[in-house]
Amino acid sequence: MDLPLRGIIPPVVTPLLNDNELDEQGIENLISHILEGGVHGIFLLGTTGEATSLRYKLREKFVRLACSLIGNKVPVMVGITDTSFDGSVEMAHVCQDAGADMVVIAPPYYVPISQVEMRCYLDDLVPRLSLPFLLYNMPSHTKLHMSVKTVEHAKELGALGVKDSSGDMQYLLSLIDAFRYAPDFSVITGTEIFIPETILQGGHGAIAGGANMFPRLFVDYYRSAVEKDYTKIDFLRRIVLKIYNTIYNVGTFTSRYTVGTKCALAALEICNDYVAHPLRQFDYAERNTIENYVEEIKEMIGKATFT
Template sequence: MQLNLRGIIPPMVTPLTADKNLDQQSLKGLIEHLLSGGVHGIFLLGSNGEAPSLTYALRKELVTEACQIINGRVPVLVGITDTSFEGSIEMAEHAKASGADAVVIAPPYYFPISDGEMEAYLEDLVPKLPLPFLLYNMPSCTKMNLSMNTVEKAKNMGALGIKDSSGNLEYLYDLIETFQDSPEFAIIVGTEGFLPQAIERGGHGAVAGGANFFPRMFVDLYDASVTKDENKIVEIREKVTHLYDTIYNVGKDFSRITKGIKCALSIMGICDDYMALPLRRFDAGDRERIKTYIEIFEKQGIR
């Protein structure tokens, strides 16, 4: 099965209740918000989904419920990265049973591993996967930056493409150049501000965290990048830059982007901002700052 992974694929947050259960009602509202914004796919259990902090039971419940709500309207990607090899297989099998379209694999976190160890890991893992897979480069959380050689080997094993969240523009360009003769191999950027450059060079889309709350803005940026509408690109990029300077820049913790996304959704009445431990939601002061920023964006017609 070859999915055509293109466009804006939000790394959806996991709506939680105060007692850390899945908020099923808010889940439906969030998914409909994303789909009404025109997104091209949904990525469950990524970093913004707080996947490593959730129980297997909650992860499975999220995947089952989300797939039922989405009901084939867009491709569903499920993160299965885990410290446990068997845990990854278990989640992949559940994703398949729930109707997901692909799984997403980053290097197992905690132990630093070499390229050779990652390649051997994929050689063991991939034959056991019941779904196609997307590779995920996330060095800030995994202690390794996937080499071009490792990515090439993953492609030869059947990888649909790679999501690059390194934040390194030169690495992104290197990926695009290395695989320019394989247009079916999707290069998806995780640093959403890089989207226009990625599309211009031959990339295919973005897993944009901000698309959780402003999906249409990122879809419009993708469309403008594809059609080379320079005036529109400049206009929307200014808004994305402002988003980085405001909503993503509240608080001092490294978790401020994920917390900011959930807080924004809470202020917009889409889902609450309860976090899975060890993360905690913003205090009243920071929440008020997010509220002010959201109101400014909304007055500008951004959605």
């Protein structure tokens, strides 16, 4: 695995038939679709993957199946954070056995914790890990917005980078600045619209949910920033904004990002759109709206010249 980690890494959805059964054909279709798009890595069991809604055996089955399909084509990282400390450790061992390359650690969810408690948590967890790790800042879901000091502590323990999904540009830039001279440490955005700014300011890439649907678009968006092709950045940003304003904005629930992404994948005939409880699939009218949006975005992409 080349360091620092760079590029577009989709946080893949978990294709399901129901709460207890994987959509195995959908998983195969999705991974093939993403790899054909030229992505630089794959992230399993993240927020977009509904990890916290899946029982342990289903998570394990998904990781093993996905890793077998991916092989050594790109690095694979897997989210292991759980409310149970031992649950995270056990999942890390599963990941190693399945052939994953690294694990992803976020603050344990539900109980609010302090920065000091998070650092102590890492002190206890990291020595028990069997794989390298990436830190994951997701304050909207975990109740903790990790300070730069906490990220620095994680780096001292061996972290290979941090994914920031706070949506806070000032914080993201502070991370880039803090680790600018750390050659093997990656600062990766989870906010897709920030991709050009992340790269141009010295960051390394994005864990971009939209790359489930349109992987080549996001790979090209990343490359345009690396190449400082501002005309192309502006053109592709309009398409990414279209995704934000359409697929991510259908319905009124805050879950619409995940539900919309799965619905769009169903419209693309890649996988099933079932979402695990407590989320709900879109109704007929919403699905029809998503299908129309997908066609509009495909048309916009068709006008772009991809390398």
